[in-house]
Every structure is written in C-alpha cells, then in structure tokens.
Amino acid sequence: ETGVTQTPRHLVMGMTNKKSLKCEQHLGHNAMYWYKQSAKKPLELMFVYNFKEQTENNSVPSRFSPECPNSSHLFLHLHTLQPEDSALYLCASSQMGTGYGYTFGSGTRLTVV
C-alpha cells in the first residue's frame, strides 16, 4: 500500500446519484491534488489544495465538488455526473517547497451509467 490511500477502488453510479471519493495521505505532505485520467489522454489536473486551501480549480464543472477538511484528507463529491465523466480519478500529495514530486494513490475507477 502506498502512502496515499484512495477509496473506493471502483465505483459505479447512476447519473442522478451522489457519491464521494476519499483520499488520505500518511506522508505529512502539505499539498493534495485531484487528477482525472481518461483513456489515451494525459493526466488532467482538477484541483489543488495547499495547506487545506484550494489554490487551483482547473475549470472543473460544478458537478465535481472538492473538500479538504485537513492536510491529510481530501474528498471529491460527485453529483449528477455524465457518462463522459467515467475515468480513473487519482489523488496525489506532495510537500510544496521541498522540490520533490508527487506521490499518487491507486485511484478510483469511476463508471457513470
């Protein structure tokens, strides 16, 4: 298991459902990220949290709502998604200011039906 844990690993939801993805990092990092990974596309940055404050929202539709209650936990709340939102959602963390890269979780495979 990596230092970044994501749950659930797989999620199937209908377009009218509300669900949440959870990410927890055990590395003492001060920044957390949500990425979307679709087939044959580069990783797409969605949100950045630095010291619990959202510092970037990369033009993400409002049906995705992030929450960062503390520097170790990050949520992505999902509501009225579309089938094209089906993808692998990856959480990552890093220690900003130290110049090192990100540690990724294993992702949540989301299917919207």
Add this chain to the structure above:
Amino acid sequence: GESVGLHLPTLSVQEGDNSIINCAYSNSASDYFIWYKQESGKGPQFIIDIRSNMDKRQGQRVTVLLNKTVKHLSLQIAATQPGDSAVYFCAERGGTSYGKLTFGQGTILTVHP
C-alpha cells in the same frame, strides 16, 4: 460527432533488451523532471528524477538523460523485464518549488518474454 482519443506512443521490446523512452518538454524554465511508471489498475509510481543542473542520473537499471538545449528527456531501462510493461510518463515542474507538475501523455512499453 464521436471524439477520437490520442494514440499513445508504443514501444515493444524483447525481454533482456534495453529500452529507451523519450519525452519532449516545452517550458525552458522547468527545473525538475520526473519519470513515473503506471501499471494497469494502479496509480503512477515514481521511478527516477533529475534536476536541471544535471544531465544524467542513474538508478537501479534505469538512467535518465536530460538535454536542455533541445528540451528532451529520456528514460533508459537496462535488461528490460516483463514486469517493466506499463505506461511511462514524464513530468516537468516549471521554475519554482511551488510550481505544479505538468505530465506528458505517456508511452506504452510492452516487454515480450
């Protein structure tokens, strides 16, 4: 109409051969570069990194080469094994330790026994 996804570059090698995966980056101010490996069903895992004040760095069976003149990064894997089969991403960080990583689209490496 139907959208067509990108075709990821692919590299097929025989077990025991050396592999070279290439990446071009765009930001001349980028000061830090990372290679990630992503196996099926998993999140990206750190392989090796290099700072812009270096042109070569070696790890266990892996070497990263950086050519800042032509903004090119490569990953060399010695004696490639079937377990090396994965998608490999390069990532660059632009200019400051607070800069976020920008990821390439990835290369699919397939190792045949």
